[in-house]
Amino acid sequence: MRSRLLALVAVSLLASGCAAHGGETAQGRPGPSATTSGSGVTGGSGLSAAQLARIPHFPPAPPPKPVTVPAGASAGWYSAIPTDQPIAFITMDDGWTKDPRALPLLQAAHVPVTLFLEINAIKADPGYFTRLQQAGAVIEAHTISHPELKGKSYDVQKHEICGSADELGRLYGRRPLLFRPPFGDKDATTLRVVHDCGMKAAFFWKETTDKGIVRYQAGSKVKAGDILLMHFRPAFVDDFLAVLQAISAAGLTPALLEDYVN
Numbered sequence: 001m002r003s004r005l006l007a008l009v010a011v012s013l014l015a016s017g018c019a020a021h022g023g024e025t026a027q028g029r030p031g032p033s034a035t036t037s038g039s040g041v042t043g044g045s046g047l048s049a050a051q052l053a054r055i056p057h058f059p060p061a062p063p064p065k066p067v068t069v070p071a072g073a074s075a076g077w078y079s080a081i082p083t084d085q086p087i088a089f090i091t092m093d094d095g096w097t098k099d100p101r102a103l104p105l106l107q108a109a110h111v112p113v114t115l116f117l118e119i120n121a122i123k124a125d126p127g128y129f130t131r132l133q134q135a136g137a138v139i140e141a142h143t144i145s146h147p148e149l150k151g152k153s154y155d156v157q158k159h160e161i162c163g164s165a166d167e168l169g170r171l172y173g174r175r176p177l178l179f180r181p182p183f184g185d186k187d188a189t190t191l192r193v194v195h196d197c198g199m200k201a202a203f204f205w206k207e208t209t210d211k212g213i214v215r216y217q218a219g220s221k222v223k224a225g226d227i228l229l230m231h232f233r234p235a236f237v238d239d240f241l242a243v244l245q246a247i248s249a250a251g252l253t254p255a256l257l258e259d260y261v262n
């Protein structure tokens with residue numbers, strides 16, 4: 001009975017795009033699939049020539065035309081940015097698996113990314129994400145302990161949301177302005193707390209990525225303004241390459257989410 005219940009919970013978490021962390025390898029160490037053999041590895045980055053060759057060449061992103069978050073007592077809520085510009089947004093959540101190839105891959109791809117980091121997932125090695133930040137990644141908030149927020153009291157949500165923004169501000173020198181709720185689940189209280197914690201908007205997604213496969217909420221192609229979700233998981237390299245290729249196949253260019261929210 002208990003194992004059946006756990007299985008159901010696991011399925012529902014996967015379906016919501018934000019898997020339970022228990023299935024991942026020990027914190028900070030990619031699983032065996034993430035290691036590389038000596039042959040074909042390029043320049044000490046741990047990335048093979050074949051992997052580097054999968055990075056698409058994107059046209060330059062157009063000058064951003066940001067959306068204005070609705071005025072009022074609640075933060076904005078978006079699964080995509082309403083735009084006709086040929087762009088899409090790459091977002092990466094949690095931070096449990098710290099694959100050393102993420103930095104050289106990000107540098108080689110040279111695209112903007114937004115990281116929604118969970119404090120408990122990063123606290124063993126916050127410096128890993130400082131290096132990604134120095135390579136252009138922007139760090140935003142995703143709670144302290146990754147609870148289901150929907151239905152929780154204002155104070156519980158405030159502790160998780162404001163607390164994570166405060167800590168990320170201390171760690172990375174910039175207090176987050178954007179938020180992603182764990183599992184993409186929120187209620188009206190969540191959006192009020194995000195606003196009261198000094199942040200502008202919270203986000204769901206249009207595509208999720210796992211084990212190198214992009215899954216679409218609708219259709220089979222990334223559309224202008226879509227927000228793509230992936231995680232710091234053992235398949236980070238394959239997931240990131242799949243996201244880049246999906247955006248490229250749609251004729252779009254990655255843009256920075258922060259540039260599109262006023």
Ligand SMILES: [Zn+2]
Nearest residue numbers: 018093094182
């Ligand atoms: Zn998450």
